Amino acid sequence: MATSLNRRDWLKSNSLAALALGFSIPSMGMGNEEGMLRSFGMAQGLINLGSNENPYGISPKAKEALLAMVAESHRYQFNVASLSDFEKEIAKYYQVGADQIVATAGSGDALGKLARHFNKGSLVTATPTFATLPNTAKKIGTKVIEVPLTPDKVHDLPAMLRAIDNNTGLVYICNPANPSSTVLSTQALKDFCIEASKKAVIVIDEAYIDFLDDPESKSMISLIDKHPNVIVVRTFSKIHAMAGLRVGFVVGHPAIIRALDENYFTNSQINISNLAAAAALASLQDEAHRASCKQKNAAARSYTFNALKEMNIACVPSHTNFLFFPLGKYPGDFAKDMLAKNVILRSNSYPDGKWGRVSVGTLDEMKQFINILKADWQG
Ligand SMILES: Cc1ncc(COP(=O)(O)O)c(C=O)c1O
Structure with a gap:
């Protein structure tokens, strides 16, 4: 030093x-x-x-895949055979349809674009929380209603439900929460999503969910088929240790994913580098x-x-x-x-x-x- x-x-x-x-x-x-x-x-x-x-x-398997992909870096992703199924492979791993996934350059990219896409009506969010989505909403003039965490630093779901009204377009919940590090009970969050999604689109940011035991049983991805207004955002930046490679994705109902793809998410098939995509697919396989x-x-x-x-x-x-x-x-x-x-x-x-x-x-x-x-x- x-x-x-x-x-x-x-x-x-x-x-x-x-x-x-x-x-x-x-x-x-x-x-x-x-x-x-x-x-x-x-x-x-x-x-x-x-x-x-x-x-x-990153996983040694991801590193190997990334290095092997260097030889294909002159090609667009859709012209590389092993990457043509990128979103399908992610979908298969999370047991959803390929039409339910849209890939993004990290989840921050998704959060900013979601704030821009759902710009009609107010945003209900916790405070403090991860700021990308609320800050983007504020920047574009969306009214942001911030509901304080409970004294235990957990999202106050009853208060957030009360804050949703006919003007609410979007609700953002980070679970587990940043910066407070707390997690909501899976059942309480499911009940909230079911109720709140009758009035607004609910974005659940699961950046840290892989630090929980049995994360997939705690994910809100299971709600998406029956509750089309629920959207989940995931990232490869945390447990996969790929923050610099920039891979994230949105999971949602096919109708929402289609609408996102046609709007701010256009070209999602090429917004991630071949190297990052190859590393992400290999990392998924390295439990x-x-x-x-x-x-x-x-x-x-x-x-x-x-x-x-x-x-x-x-x-x-x-x-x-x-x-x-x-x-x-x-x-x-x-x-x-x-x-x-x-x-x-x-x-x-x-x-x-x-x-x-x-x-x-x-x-x-x-x-x-x-x-x-x-x-x-x-x-
Ligand atoms: C809650 C939460 N969501 C999303 C992100 C964005 O991460 P990335 O854009 O690297 O996926 C972070 C980064 O720290 C985060 O804490």
Whole structure:
């Protein structure tokens, strides 16, 4: 690592560069990856615990498929035999029809486009939540009704149901939730979707669902056939560790998928690179890699949860690859202060106080994080 003087100089020069790019280092906020410092500074020794990435890397099978696909990178996806069935293969894995899937360049791409597509009527969402869909809605002038999480940091489904009216076009629920890391009871969420989808389109963002046990039994994909207003968004960025490869998809009723495909999702068959598509298909077949990532995540998460508890920091019990914790009386800008100590994470102020969100990195990274935090914790 650079000496502390060099590191200070480096941080200073990069802070200026980042500001020139429109990033705000002090207040990165939470629940949104847009405009966020990502692997910024990794080479200089920063520990990046800010973007809920999977630190264990892509599946060896995905890597092999990706490298093999390099030879076909001069071709469009539809001219590569092994990729012509990309959406069909995804559909087969999730036991839906090929006409129920539309591929996107990461799920963030899907969330932004969904906000644009369903732009008639208001949006009902939680606060805080992952911000891509609500922020896009706000940008295009959609009225956004934000329903606070419960004191336990869970989506307040009864209050969200009450917030839906005849003008509501879209409802967004992130389950498991970002930044709060909580999960809803499967039955409660199903009941909500069934009821709410009588009035509006319900988008369930399942970016972190693979960190749960038996995720498919908890997915809302099972509702789609009977409840055509329910849409599920999934990503390969988290458990599949493919954040940089940009693959996500929307699962919905064929009528909705057709409408999306004809609108903002046009050309979905070529918006993912051949390399990313090949890696995604291979990754789906590597259950063992996913299980190993999940198990290592759970161990590092449990270590961090307990270490924070010993410091009297009571994290919300997490069902994801990040932890959400109250900052108590912390006097300054926590994310900024941690960045100065080589750790990228998030913090924000809410009506009930300041909160931090730290991604679960490797056990070694979490030990470093805890040691750095312990050095002069002021909460
Ligand atoms: C809840 C949630 N949804 C969607 C995304 C977008 O991820 P990607 O665009 O990489 O699929 C993220 C990223 O952190 C997220 O936390």
